[in-house]
Amino acid sequence: MATNETPPTKNGNNGLKSAEEIFEEFKEHSVAEFFTKNKQMLGFSGKIRSLTTVIHEYVTNSLDACEEAGILPDITVKITAVQDEHYLVRVTDNGPGIPLDHIGRALGMMLSGTKFHRYMQQRGQQGIGATGCTMFAQLTSGKPIHIRSSTGNGKVYECNVSVNIKTNAPHVTDVQEYEGDFRGLEIMAEFADVKYDRSEYSPLEYLKRTAIANPHAEIMFTDPEGRKIRFPRVSEVLPQRPVEVQPHPLGIEAHTLYEMLRATPARKVSSFLTTELARVTPSKVEELRAVLPQFDFDMAPKDVTWEDARRLVAAFKKVKWVAPSADGLRPIGNEQIEISLRSLLNPEFLSVRSRPPKVYRGGVPFIIEVAICYGGKSGTRTESGTVSGEIMRFANRSPLLFDAGGCAITKAVKSVDWRRYELQDFDSTPVTVFVNIVSAFVPYTGAGKQSIAAEPEVLDEIKFAVMDVARDLQRYLAGKVREETKATKRKAIMRYIQLLAENLPLLANTGQKEELEKKLTFLVFEKFKADEAEEEKKEKKTRVIMEEEGGQPAADDGKIEFDEEDM
Numbered sequence: 001m002a003t004n005e006t007p008p009t010k011n012g013n014n015g016l017k018s019a020e021e022i023f024e025e026f027k028e029h030s031v032a033e034f035f036t037k038n039k040q041m042l043g044f045s046g047k048i049r050s051l052t053t054v055i056h057e058y059v060t061n062s063l064d065a066c067e068e069a070g071i072l073p074d075i076t077v078k079i080t081a082v083q084d085e086h087y088l089v090r091v092t093d094n095g096p097g098i099p100l101d102h103i104g105r106a107l108g109m110m111l112s113g114t115k116f117h118r119y120m121q122q123r124g125q126q127g128i129g130a131t132g133c134t135m136f137a138q139l140t141s142g143k144p145i146h147i148r149s150s151t152g153n154g155k156v157y158e159c160n161v162s163v164n165i166k167t168n169a170p171h172v173t174d175v176q177e178y179e180g181d182f183r184g185l186e187i188m189a190e191f192a193d194v195k196y197d198r199s200e201y202s203p204l205e206y207l208k209r210t211a212i213a214n215p216h217a218e219i220m221f222t223d224p225e226g227r228k229i230r231f232p233r234v235s236e237v238l239p240q241r242p243v244e245v246q247p248h249p250l251g252i253e254a255h256t257l258y259e260m261l262r263a264t265p266a267r268k269v270s271s272f273l274t275t276e277l278a279r280v281t282p283s284k285v286e287e288l289r290a291v292l293p294q295f296d297f298d299m300a301p302k303d304v305t306w307e308d309a310r311r312l313v314a315a316f317k318k319v320k321w322v323a324p325s326a327d328g329l330r331p332i333g334n335e336q337i338e339i340s341l342r343s344l345l346n347p348e349f350l351s352v353r354s355r356p357p358k359v360y361r362g363g364v365p366f367i368i369e370v371a372i373c374y375g376g377k378s379g380t381r382t383e384s385g386t387v388s389g390e391i392m393r394f395a396n397r398s399p400l401l402f403d404a405g406g407c408a409i410t411k412a413v414k415s416v417d418w419r420r421y422e423l424q425d426f427d428s429t430p431v432t433v434f435v436n437i438v439s440a441f442v443p444y445t446g447a448g449k450q451s452i453a454a455e456p457e458v459l460d461e462i463k464f465a466v467m468d469v470a471r472d473l474q475r476y477l478a479g480k481v482r483e484e485t486k487a488t489k490r491k492a493i494m495r496y497i498q499l500l501a502e503n504l505p506l507l508a509n510t511g512q513k514e515e516l517e518k519k520l521t522f523l524v525f526e527k528f529k530a531d532e533a534e535e536e537k538k539e540k541k542t543r544v545i546m547e548e549e550g551g552q553p554a555a556d557d558g559k560i561e562f563d564e565e566d567m
Helices: 019-025 031-037 047-068 100-108 129-141 203-213 254-263 269-276 282-291 306-316 334-345 408-414 456-508 513-550
Strands: 074-083 086-093 145-150 155-164 169-179 184-192 218-222 228-231 349-354 358-360 364-374 390-395 398-400 431-439
Touching: 047 074, 047 086, 047 129, 047 184, 047 203, 047 398, 074 203, 100 129, 100 145, 100 155, 100 169, 129 145, 129 155, 129 184, 203 218, 203 228, 203 334, 203 390, 203 398, 254 269, 254 306, 269 282, 282 306, 334 349, 334 364, 334 431, 349 456, 358 456, 364 456, 390 408, 408 431, 408 456, 431 456, 456 513
Parallel strands: 074 218, 390 431
Antiparallel strands: 074 086, 086 184, 145 155, 145 184, 155 169, 218 228, 349 364, 358 364, 364 431, 390 398
């Protein structure tokens, strides 16, 4: 007779494992080992995207380093074919270089760098990207990356760098030191299972868009076929260095506050709050005392418990705060965006706007910059010659080429009713919308840093900014139609004036053709002037209505007071 019973095993548990047996497989893994098995999270998914991601990581690091050192960037990118779907990438900059003692950790250790722990605007954020490229080179070509670096002291260092995947530790070998006048950093790395093309997702497109958002940079690119493309510097103005800012009370979490309290040199909680958090004044401390009377603000910070920190964070939300300072944000600027877009797209019409600073998640400041281009080389063109609308997405001056569908920028632009702005179909119009989000902490959706999370405040602010420039385009297009209509009408009427001026004197036997033509022309143009004044009046009224309908983002539950003097 058949039975459903499981035969007993040697441990007598009918095939079920004991906790001890299960945990025999328990192991620790490094963050490098995690990303080795999940490299798509770093942007290494797909042959074209993987190669563009490599260029993105190296170029953004070069731009950040040059700007922080106060150097106008000169960046050279060269991609050489080794064999089919196997390339040597060489990226050289004129930046401050990396000291020999830091090369290994900077390029061969995950979550190690100069950015993650600093509350300031930079292109990179996590300290993962460059090491991710080192790891990807090892995984696909089996080779370390080669580094040449000099800090400008007359000494040049060369070495190979790889990552110990099991321990997330850098491995630096073949170190050479010699005299030379080179200053900066050069990285050479081989990558297999990648592909180069000239599509809208290619390294060439990435560098083109980088040049738009960074007009102060000179970029020279050599593709695998030996073609050289130069993106010249169109501005000698180096962006101001970003300023490290303090966390805002509304943007801090209990654990972060707890760790800060344990590390502070302040002797009292009250002095910690006023010196290490933004917008906290002695009067705000007194307000907090009233909200949290049972809490001792004069105790030593190291005596604060995690529960105390949680209660403090809850008290922060019951006090009104001035919005975080935007001093640490460095937007591109309207003038620089206009210079870049005119140089690249030569548009028939261009409008640029920068919105005032706002905050998301209660305490993280950000700025939205937007531009709209119409005509010229605006939009995207297919091989068949058709044109469609284009969205150029940027975050802290870095192009975002991938993951467009889930990006807040794409969602905001697509949510606009373009028919209200004289564009019947955005997807078949020669128009380019440029959007750049500026923040110390951009809300990316993943470690690949290619898509912006749809934070409600960010989504709304992008939409309002796009509507601002869309109204400018609407006025231009409406004016263009009116002028064409007026020109056609004038031409028709002038033709009739000439016929009347020629025939009426003959009927009246007066012989005053010239005088009659002059008077008729005067009457017609006076009528045109009156009509134009009336149209201008109607347009002004419509513009006011449209701007009122555009609205403004709601304040953050009434807990932030926007004081422009403090922005």
